[in-house]
Amino acid sequence: MSNPKNFAMSLTHFITLPCVALASAMLNITPANAGPLPSPGSTLDVNYIIESDGADRIVLAGKLRTLTQQVAAASCSVTSGVDVEEARAILEQATADFVHYLAALRDGDEELHILGPEESARITRDLDHVLEEWAAIRGAIDTVLADANNVDAAHVIDDHNLELLELTTILSSDIAGRYAHPYEMTAQDAMMIEIAGRQLMLTQRMAKDSCEVWTGYHSEEAKVDLAATMQIFETSLNALRYGMPDAGLQAAPNDVIRADLDILLERWEVIKVNQQTLVDGGELNEEQKTEIFHDLLLELHDLEHLLHDYKDHSERAH
Numbered sequence: 001m002s003n004p005k006n007f008a009m010s011l012t013h014f015i016t017l018p019c020v021a022l023a024s025a026m027l028n029i030t031p032a033n034a035g036p037l038p039s040p041g042s043t044l045d046v047n048y049i050i051e052s053d054g055a056d057r058i059v060l061a062g063k064l065r066t067l068t069q070q071v072a073a074a075s076c077s078v079t080s081g082v083d084v085e086e087a088r089a090i091l092e093q094a095t096a097d098f099v100h101y102l103a104a105l106r107d108g109d110e111e112l113h114i115l116g117p118e119e120s121a122r123i124t125r126d127l128d129h130v131l132e133e134w135a136a137i138r139g140a141i142d143t144v145l146a147d148a149n150n151v152d153a154a155h156v157i158d159d160h161n162l163e164l165l166e167l168t169t170i171l172s173s174d175i176a177g178r179y180a181h182p183y184e185m186t187a188q189d190a191m192m193i194e195i196a197g198r199q200l201m202l203t204q205r206m207a208k209d210s211c212e213v214w215t216g217y218h219s220e221e222a223k224v225d226l227a228a229t230m231q232i233f234e235t236s237l238n239a240l241r242y243g244m245p246d247a248g249l250q251a252a253p254n255d256v257i258r259a260d261l262d263i264l265l266e267r268w269e270v271i272k273v274n275q276q277t278l279v280d281g282g283e284l285n286e287e288q289k290t291e292i293f294h295d296l297l298l299e300l301h302d303l304e305h306l307l308h309d310y311k312d313h314s315e316r317a318h
Contacts, residue, residue, distance in 0.1 A: 053115045054179035055311050060101050061172040062197030068168055069204035070094045072161035075144045076211035079154040082289045095141050102131060120178055126171040133164045188250060189314035195236055196307045202233045203300045210292050213278045227279045230272060237265055253313055260306040264299060271295045
């Protein structure tokens with residue numbers, strides 16, 4: 001594990017999350033015992049059911065970050081001939097999800113438990129910036145889906161993915177700042193959700209970097225980024241599982257989350273062997289390339305379960 005103080009600094013770089021958010025939440029407040037008005041001078045006893053979508057907005061914004069890297073990884077896999085059919089299906093789904101989640105965060109979506117349209121002008125501007133950058137690659141995505149041999153289109157997606165990641169990271173930070181409320185979740189819970197959500201993105205960033213290395217596109221830069229991302233990913237998993245006081249992180253808070261993290265750590269030991277070969281300048285065969293792509297997808301899916309379990313934990317009574 002890397003030095004805890006270095007990891008704490010990396011949290012400052014990747015996470016901008018206030019401990020106490022002062023802006024108001026999007027709330028639905030309904031009297032639980034609505035009935036006739038009391039007579040003058042009597043005591044009114046009213047209980048309120050408060051429904052909030054704060055945690056759901058934070059989670060959804062984090063998923064947008066992941067999708068920026070997933071579309072780049074999947075398009076690279078399609079055009080480099082690695083697990084083409086699965087990669088094409090993932091590219092289609094990731095594209096549909098990105099459009100769906102952007103619309104939900106802007107306009108609301110009951111199915112995703114986003115209770116109404118965004119009211120913050122700042123977050124609305126963030127959404128506009130993300131949509132503008134997304135428009136720059138949408139045509140290239142459609143081209144890759146139609147022609148698995150169109151490497152130039154995959155390069156367009158690759159060239160825009162880091163800018164799109166930066167914009168969705170700003171969006172995610174602003175949404176966390178607005179909706180991470182102390183009466184909904186503790187600062188510790190909000191940080192755990194943020195780190196777990198970032199881990200989803202890192203799986204796909206590693207998949208994208210790995211593909212860049214074996215295709216030779218920005219390969220030297222990709223090796224450096226892959227090595228750094230591997231370290232952050234592993235350190236974060238261990239911090240979530242065992243805690244890291246210097247970064248303000250406690251160990252996994254319950255048996256369910258501990259079990260999630262144990263599975264993730266066990267698979268990671270397998271994944272990192274092939275990736276380290278790429279970092280060290282070695283070559284992989286087609287089976288090993290497919291293993292990286294497939295195993296990082298499994299890690300992504302298990303991280304989604306982890307994120308859900310952290311969200312459930314955050315919604316306990318404080």
